[in-house]
Amino acid sequence: MRRIILSTESGADLPEDLVQKYDLQVVPMHIIMDGKDYLDGSLPVEDIYDYYGRTKKIPTTTATNTHEYETFFKTIKEKFPDCIIIHIGYTSKASSSFQNAVIASEEFDNIILIDALNVTGGLAAIVLYAADLLQKEPDISPEDLAVKIEAVIPKSRLAFIPGSLEFLKAGGRVSNMASLIGGLLKIKPCIELRDGKLMSTKKYRGNMSGASEKLLSDYLKEFPIDRKQLYFIYSIGLDEKVKERMDAAAKENGFQHVRWIQAGGMISTHSGAGGFGIAGLEE
Known part of the structure; x- marks a missing residue:
């Protein structure tokens, strides 16, 4: 049975201990502040509030771009040769991130993309459901796992x-x-x-x-x-x-x-x- 790797974006706000426990792969989104582009997770959240306090301006955010997804998927494939990636993405109705993942995935075989239609804890709940199910049923097929994930999204x-x-x-x-x-x-x-x-x-x-x-x-x-x-x-x-x-x-x-x-x-x-x-x- 080929190894299944679960991935998602930083917008899921997954706690680091659970990322490590389930070996989840997380690609960062972006925060633009003071004219600088920061990877989500690379700066303390307090800096965002401090920035607003100083300037009365709100930082902006941008999606993970196609090139970053290509690099992300390539790195996973190099780390886990012959794996199948199931990417559970941040809602496509609030970000272009998922569509960029779709474009990037065209360069690879064995990537299943699922639009979670959710963010933060709602997205985390779906990813952690999938991770827990995969841990309990390590021999589940990628297709069956994807079907179960799709079924839980509306829930x-x-x-x-x-x-x-x-x-x-x-x-x-x-x-x-x-x-x-x-x-x-x-x-x-x-x-x-x-x-x-x-x-x-x-x-x-x-x-x-x-x-x-x-x-x-x-x-x-x-x-x-x-x-x-x-x-x-x-x-x-x-x-x-x-x-x-x-x-x-x-x-x-x-x-x-x-x-x-x-x-x-x-x-x-x-x-x-x-x-x-x-x-x-x-x-």
């Missing part, structure tokens, strides 16, 4: 509350941003992935502590999330008391395992400091 549910409306507005990635009227200080929008697009779906009033609890309540009412695993996403600056309360709330709702995922440069550039999100897979 990955992501919702988050950004830390800053300024960052969200400047990012320009939310399809119905016009519905977030005025940036009122006491309004906290909920952003969800719907059909691969970032959409504003609800608004919460008050502080992040109350809003995060309401978000979890609404999320669990709407989606039949598998209680075996839940992912909480946070951007640097989220109050530790909010984390403690959400851990307790997850246990109260019967979750066996909770994993916190720190938003990396790509997501933090669009959501700002102190954001909170939830991701999980439906049963």
Whole structure:
């Protein structure tokens, strides 16, 4: 049986220990700041917030380009000769990264491309589902694994509350941003992935502590999330008391395992400091 290698982009925000555990291959996306191009993950997220504090400008982000994908896939093939790569990509409806991967893959045999239609923890949930399944069933065929991954994509549910409306507005990635009227200080929008697009779906009033609890309540009412695993996403600056309360709330709702995922440069550039999100897979 030929070895299957799973890959994805840095926008999945995969914790490094899980990258190592499952031998996942991650290609960086880009952050443009002060006229310089940084690979996502190569600079502290705090630098993004400091940059905004100094300049009142939001860094921009760009996709992994075709040449980078060619190099990425070539490196994997050199490291794991005769392998089959299954690349689980960042939603094609918010970035050109996946299309660039498609173009680059034409130069190689045995690459299966899957558009996860998700980002950050929602993408991570899909990748980690695939990694766990591959570990449990090492003899599974690439075709069968790809079918199972495709089947779980509609079941990955992501919702988050950004830390800053300024960052969200400047990012320009939310399809119905016009519905977030005025940036009122006491309004906290909920952003969800719907059909691969970032959409504003609800608004919460008050502080992040109350809003995060309401978000979890609404999320669990709407989606039949598998209680075996839940992912909480946070951007640097989220109050530790909010984390403690959400851990307790997850246990109260019967979750066996909770994993916190720190938003990396790509997501933090669009959501700002102190954001909170939830991701999980439906049963």
